[in-house]
Amino acid sequence: MTGEARPRRRERRHNKAGTAWVLWTLVAVCWAATLFAQTPDPRPGQSTPPPPKIKHPAIALKDAAGGNVLDSGKPISTRQTCGGDCHDYDFITDSFHFQQGKNEMNPELLKSHGIASFNSSPGMFGKFSIIPNRQLTHAGITDPSDADMSQPEWLLKCGVCHTGGGISEVDLRGRKFLSADAKPEGPLDPSYTIRDRESGQVVPWDWEKSGTAEADCFICHVPKASRGARREEMTAGNFRWANNATLAESGIVTKDEKGGFTYDRAAFNPDGTVKTEVLNLSDPTLENCAKCHGFTARDTTTIQPIQHADIMRGTEKAGWIYNGAKISDTQTPHIVGKETMNFPWDAHAAKDLVCIDCHFSPNNPGRMIQEDTAKNLAYKPGQNDIAVYLKRPDHNFARGNIPPETVNMTRHNTMRGCEECHDAEKSHAFLPYKSLHFKALACQTCHIPAVHFWAYRSDEWGFLMDTGTSRITFRGIEGNIVDPDAKVTGFHPAYVPTLAKDGHLEIRPTNLITGVYWFDKGKGRPVFTWQVQQAFFESWSKDVGWTYRPEVVKAFGDQDGIIDLPQGVYNTPEKIELVKGLLKKYAGIPDAELRIEVVPWAMSHSIAGKEQATKDCTACHGKHSILHRPLDLDDALPKGVPVIYGGKNVNVVNYKGGAPTFDNRPLLSSFYIIGNSRATWIEWLGWLSVIGALLFVLVHGAIRLFGGKS
Amino acid sequence: MSAKEPLYTLHERIWHWLQAAAMILLVLTGFAIHYPDRFGILGSMARAVSWHSWIGFALILNAFLGLFYHLTADKYHHYLPKMDDFTGGAIRQARYYLYGIFKGEPHPYEADLRHKLNPLQKVTYLALLNILLPYQIVTGVLMWGANRWPVLFEKAGGLRVLGPAHTLGAYLFAAFLIGHIYLATTGHTPWSLFRAMITGNEFPEGTERHDKPETETA
Numbered sequence: 001m002t003g004e005a006r007p008r009r010r011e012r013r014h015n016k017a018g019t020a021w022v023l024w025t026l027v028a029v030c031w032a033a034t035l036f037a038q039t040p041d042p043r044p045g046q047s048t049p050p051p052p053k054i055k056h057p058a059i060a061l062k063d064a065a066g067g068n069v070l071d072s073g074k075p076i077s078t079r080q081t082c083g084g085d086c087h088d089y090d091f092i093t094d095s096f097h098f099q100q101g102k103n104e105m106n107p108e109l110l111k112s113h114g115i116a117s118f119n120s121s122p123g124m125f126g127k128f129s130i131i132p133n134r135q136l137t138h139a140g141i142t143d144p145s146d147a148d149m150s151q152p153e154w155l156l157k158c159g160v161c162h163t164g165g166g167i168s169e170v171d172l173r174g175r176k177f178l179s180a181d182a183k184p185e186g187p188l189d190p191s192y193t194i195r196d197r198e199s200g201q202v203v204p205w206d207w208e209k210s211g212t213a214e215a216d217c218f219i220c221h222v223p224k225a226s227r228g229a230r231r232e233e234m235t236a237g238n239f240r241w242a243n244n245a246t247l248a249e250s251g252i253v254t255k256d257e258k259g260g261f262t263y264d265r266a267a268f269n270p271d272g273t274v275k276t277e278v279l280n281l282s283d284p285t286l287e288n289c290a291k292c293h294g295f296t297a298r299d300t301t302t303i304q305p306i307q308h309a310d311i312m313r314g315t316e317k318a319g320w321i322y323n324g325a326k327i328s329d330t331q332t333p334h335i336v337g338k339e340t341m342n343f344p345w346d347a348h349a350a351k352d353l354v355c356i357d358c359h360f361s362p363n364n365p366g367r368m369i370q371e372d373t374a375k376n377l378a379y380k381p382g383q384n385d386i387a388v389y390l391k392r393p394d395h396n397f398a399r400g401n402i403p404p405e406t407v408n409m410t411r412h413n414t415m416r417g418c419e420e421c422h423d424a425e426k427s428h429a430f431l432p433y434k435s436l437h438f439k440a441l442a443c444q445t446c447h448i449p450a451v452h453f454w455a456y457r458s459d460e461w462g463f464l465m466d467t468g469t470s471r472i473t474f475r476g477i478e479g480n481i482v483d484p485d486a487k488v489t490g491f492h493p494a495y496v497p498t499l500a501k502d503g504h505l506e507i508r509p510t511n512l513i514t515g516v517y518w519f520d521k522g523k524g525r526p527v528f529t530w531q532v533q534q535a536f537f538e539s540w541s542k543d544v545g546w547t548y549r550p551e552v553v554k555a556f557g558d559q560d561g562i563i564d565l566p567q568g569v570y571n572t573p574e575k576i577e578l579v580k581g582l583l584k585k586y587a588g589i590p591d592a593e594l595r596i597e598v599v600p601w602a603m604s605h606s607i608a609g610k611e612q613a614t615k616d617c618t619a620c621h622g623k624h625s626i627l628h629r630p631l632d633l634d635d636a637l638p639k640g641v642p643v644i645y646g647g648k649n650v651n652v653v654n655y656k657g658g659a660p661t662f663d664n665r666p667l668l669s670s671f672y673i674i675g676n677s678r679a680t681w682i683e684w685l686g687w688l689s690v691i692g693a694l695l696f697v698l699v700h701g702a703i704r705l706f707g708g709k710s
Numbered sequence: 711m712s713a714k715e716p717l718y719t720l721h722e723r724i725w726h727w728l729q730a731a732a733m734i735l736l737v738l739t740g741f742a743i744h745y746p747d748r749f750g751i752l753g754s755m756a757r758a759v760s761w762h763s764w765i766g767f768a769l770i771l772n773a774f775l776g777l778f779y780h781l782t783a784d785k786y787h788h789y790l791p792k793m794d795d796f797t798g799g800a801i802r803q804a805r806y807y808l809y810g811i812f813k814g815e816p817h818p819y820e821a822d823l824r825h826k827l828n829p830l831q832k833v834t835y836l837a838l839l840n841i842l843l844p845y846q847i848v849t850g851v852l853m854w855g856a857n858r859w860p861v862l863f864e865k866a867g868g869l870r871v872l873g874p875a876h877t878l879g880a881y882l883f884a885a886f887l888i889g890h891i892y893l894a895t896t897g898h899t900p901w902s903l904f905r906a907m908i909t910g911n912e913f914p915e916g917t918e919r920h921d922k923p924e925t926e927t928a
Contacts, residue, residue, distance in 0.1 A: 432759045435857045436869075617755035622747030672869035675746040675755065679874035686881025693888040700807075701892065707812045 056281035058273035061252075061263075068272045070263055075240045076247075078164075078214045088392045093215045095395035096408035098165030100125040104408065105172075113406055114647055118525035123407030125154060125167050130515025130597050131317075132157070133461035133470065133529050137190035139172040144202050145588065148528040150190040152205040152237070155213065159234040159242070160227065160310070161292035163216035168239060177212045195530060197540060211240020218246040219291060220284045225249075227291040228308040251278055286322070289355040294605070296322040298349065301331045303453070306482065318511045319455030319476060319491070320605035324349040327452055335452060336489045345452070347609040356397075358416045363394040367416075402602045403498050403510070413501040418443040430615060440671060442508040445495065445627075446614040448603045451511070452490040454481060455601075458634040460516035461529060462579075462594055463556075463568040464536045468546040471568045473634050475511075494631040494662050496600045497671070505670065507627060510600035512662055514633045516570070518583060521591045531589060535582035549586075551578065569636035570594065576638060596637055597644040598652050598662065621675030627668065628676070630654065630661035716910025717821060721783070723907055725776040732769035733883060736762060740880045763854050770847055773839075788825070789839070791832040799829030811896060821912070838886060846879040 083089025101123020171191035184192035229248035290296035294314020327341035344350035479486025493509030
């Protein structure tokens with residue numbers, strides 16, 4: 001057995017060695033294959049290049065009749081060009097981005113949202129705001145004094161950003177302008193009239209002359225879109241050519257001497273379509289959104305948020321700058337203390353996120369958040385199809401909840417929230433009671449610790465400057481906002497409760513804009529600007545402009561007869577009474593009331609990364625909690641007048657200690673901030689018991705000590 | 711009962727001092743939370759919160775061990791007041807603290823192995839251990855568990871209710887501690903009661919003792 005066993009063992013050893021060699025060879029081959037198969041990692045600091053975008057096919061630009069504009073020379077019709085066989089124009093434009101409340105003109109809806117009945121919609125087309133101090137005229141008025149801003153005037157003033165579609169194609173009664181059944185219902189129909197500035201009379205608007213403005217798809221989808229050229233046409237009342245104007249910088253059109261645009265054949269293919277590299281239709285870029293929404297750039301050291309005489313709205317209202325560059329690298333304007341700000345203006349911009357990453361089309365299959373109606377599905381297959389999306393892309397873009405915006409409230413908090421990208425539980429190791437903090441505070445509360453730019457502080461239409469417009473002040477800047485040498489000091493936000501996604505209240509940072517305006521108690525609405533102008537000015541002409549009434553100059557001005565910004569204030573009850581009397585005498589308003597309205601504009605951009613975010617517990621929990629930090633309101637706010645906040649009479653203005661400041665304690669009363677909040681009676685009772693015990697010890701001990709018996 | 715048996719057993723003394731240390735630390739860390747920017751003894755509020763929670767649980771554990779000991783060692787009767795303790799006994803003891811002590815009168819109730827607490831102590835500890843301590847434990851644990859059982863936390867009123875409620879309890883505990891420490895100086899000498907709670911006996915070895923055989927009654 002032994003003799004036989006030896007060769008077998010050797011054989012086995014030999015076999016084992018052979019097997020091992022085969023296995024090692026296989027492993028080596030696999031390893032080598034893996035090496036070759038692996039995609040090389042990007043170098044540190046280099047992001048993976050994005051996949052190439054699918055290019056939009058070449059399109060023919062069509063006129064309203066469906067003909068090629070190269071042949072007709074007529075204005076571009078986006079209804080025919082983009083709509084027609086490809087996209088559902090009516091579906092796309094029936095969205096809040098185009099309608100701005102026009103499709104929500106329902107008194108019951110307004111009531112349910114707690115919006116005052118003098119408004120006609122919850123959106124910018126129909127809702128009063130302290131900034132423009134204008135009201136869209138209600139349909140069906142019979143008294144000229146009830147006419148403020150007509151539909152044509154709204155387009156002249158606001159149409160540059162509110163890019164056509166429903167508002168500029170259909171009247172308040174739902175009839176398409178320039179159609180056979182489109183006609184004014186009486187001489188004051190706000191869809192067909194406008195108030196003439198010189199005569200003050202309501203006069204007809206000539207829709208034949210202005211044309212209508214179809215949805216301007218180009219301003220969002222053409223990278224070289226020209227807001228400036230569009231603005232020129234809209235403000236001039238040349239609505240029909242506005243969409244052509246948007247292409248003025250693309251090389252496709254050129255403005256002609258007749259007020260229209262001609263087409264440059266070099267930009268077109270022989271088959272009549274526009275060259276794709278010229279039109280370059282694409283998803284909205286940062287620059288596209290920035291044209292209306294606020295200063296936005298991928299990486300720039302020059303911040304200039306005033307575009308074609310308009311301050312970009314997001315920057316104006318909340319001071320946000322969506323820019324990936326470091327603040328310390330800013331060349332213009334002069335940012336005070338920038339040397340220490342070695343971090344980006346916005347952490348998301350620095351990571352190359354673009355607007356549509358969060359504010360996407362809700363039915364885009366690549367981005368949509370799936371609604372789980374069954375409440376047990378993590379993924380619902382077949383919910384949407386790319387073909388459906390391409391035909392009918394939903395333009396009710398996903399959004400947050402940004403007070404005081406109330407348009408299309410059913411779609412508030414539909415955007416991709418912070419928590420859908422970030423797992424805050426994992427990244428806040430220092431923070432005790434995470435879920436409690438995350439519930440009580442919006443992420444922005446700690447991640448926007450300061451605003452390093454300027455923003456509106458007040459817009460006061462209660463007093464009119466010699467331009468016929470409001471008295472405007474800014475916070476966060478020493479000097480004029482158009483002066484590149486003005487010192488931008490920035491400011492700290494004010495904190496107010498807002499509704500979170502699940503309906504509970506959370507604390508959020510805001511910029512406060514204070515309005516001072518006159519309210520017509522008899523009519524139950526703010527006094528119209530043209531009525532305030534009647535009270536303040538005796539005349540207006542193209543050459544001279546506005547001329548104050550002598551009694552106004554006497555009360556507010558000084559010896560030079562000029563009323564400067566610091567003088568245009570209601571610092572005595574007599575001045576309030578004077579203007580009240582002027583409103584009665586010249587505007588026929590018998591019981592006007594001066595009001596203050598403090599409006600919070602929620603902050604959601606200019607996000608600070610973790611290094612700059614607020615982490616010190618005592619910042620919020622201490623006696624001087626930043627959550628109650630007083631934000632300066634206008635120094636010259638009148639005293640003794642009603643203060644409105646959130647549509648209600650809430651006294652959020654603190655006049656103690658000099659300049660008026662915002663006092664949010666009435667608003668945050670439902671929050672208990674440990675270390676800061678105090679239940680007064682408990683503090684009294686608690687300290688009485690402690691001090692009582694100490695007093696007992698002192699007195700009792702002293703008697704024992706000095707009484708000599710114990 | 712041996713004449714050498716201490717007034718306070720080792721178990722009682724350990725329990726007492728652990729409880730005392732926990733209460734004092736809870737009051738201090740509680741103040742660091744209630745006044746984070748003016749009483750930052752632990753450096754950061756987050757650290758104060760963490761310490762407060764750990765010490766709180768140590769106190770709860772100690773309280774249950776104490777309860778277990780007093781029940782199993784048949785010591786709970788020291789804490790059970792009789793009817794007279796609420797009326798006549800309490801009045802006699804109060805009169806002593808407010809009057810007799812200044813006149814050099816003897817203690818109306820001498821502590822001994824069967825009667826370690828005077829009537830006022832019994833009444834106070836009855837309220838402290840059966841009302842204030844559980845109240846403080848419940849409000850504290852509910853706040854601690856805000857992340858863990860948020861529904862219960864909210865049903866209990868959330869921070870809006872629990873925060874002030876727990877704060878009130880803390881103030882009352884602080885007041886109790888001040889009074890308790892001071893009254894501990896009202897023994898035969900200012901230090902004799904402290905000595906008793908450290909060594910077990912009020913008087914040094916070999917001197918007069920006030921422990922009485924268990925067969926005697928007070």
